[in-house]
Amino acid sequence: MTENSSDFGFFIIGSGPGDPELITLKGYRILKRAQVILYDNLVNKKLLEIAPKDCKMIYVGKQPYGNYTPQEVIHELIKAYTQTHQVVVRLKGGDPFIFGRGFEEVLFAEKHKISAHYIPGISSMQASGLSGIPLTHRGVSESMWVITGTKKDGSLSKDLHCAIKSSATVIIYMGMKKLAEIADVYIRAERGDMPAAIIQHASLPEQKKVVCKVKNLMTAAEHSGLTCPAIIIIGGVVAVGNHASLLHVVHS
Incomplete structure (x- = not known):
């Protein structure tokens, strides 16, 4: 596939309910090119193996009723890495727009003039x-x-x-x-x-x-x-x- 402008920027990708083979082809293609991945607690770690070996991977998960990364910290990481890298992925479990706070991150990106792309995932329901x-x-x-x-x-x-x-x-x-x-x-x-x-x-x-x-x-x-x-x-x-x-x- 040839690269185009939609292959660069900030990507919010739904990783699906758990089985790594349930990620979409588009999500797989972007992960293959990722330079930075900010991933959640429910993401199957096998999906991280799709990314290039030099990809920077940062855990920003929230465990149910346990340890969590504040949303404000995640926002700042998005802002910082999109200034220095061309393909930054926010990898979330299920579908990011179904109780996943994904659209909050889209709005944050929009506010800071960051090109954002949404790739749906299969929800747990x-x-x-x-x-x-x-x-x-x-x-x-x-x-x-x-x-x-x-x-x-x-x-x-x-x-x-x-x-x-x-x-x-x-x-x-x-x-x-x-x-x-x-x-x-x-x-x-x-x-x-x-x-x-x-x-x-x-x-x-x-x-x-x-x-x-x-x-x-x-x-x-x-x-x-x-x-x-x-x-x-x-x-x-x-x-x-x-x-x-x-x-x-x-x-x-």
């Missing part, structure tokens, strides 16, 4: 299909609510109260510390028997899944040893998927 759970299924659920389990102020999103009034699939990111609250919302709405699933390490060989009633989320997570990060799926699609037996995950 899409990877739920690899555990046999579809996000929609005709006659069961024909829409979705995608909700953050933990807002900026630490509270559970009030959107959940609206979501449970429909037949839509409810997908909750960053909700493992809110399992008791999530269950309580459903119990109060007399929907505690809704099928639910928690999926951790989607797309990876160590993937774990537990299926239960939403009222039992906390107990099911504790018995299965599931921790952060994980995705929570609630709705009829969980029951449909839990009866599927034909899907196999292929790992490299």
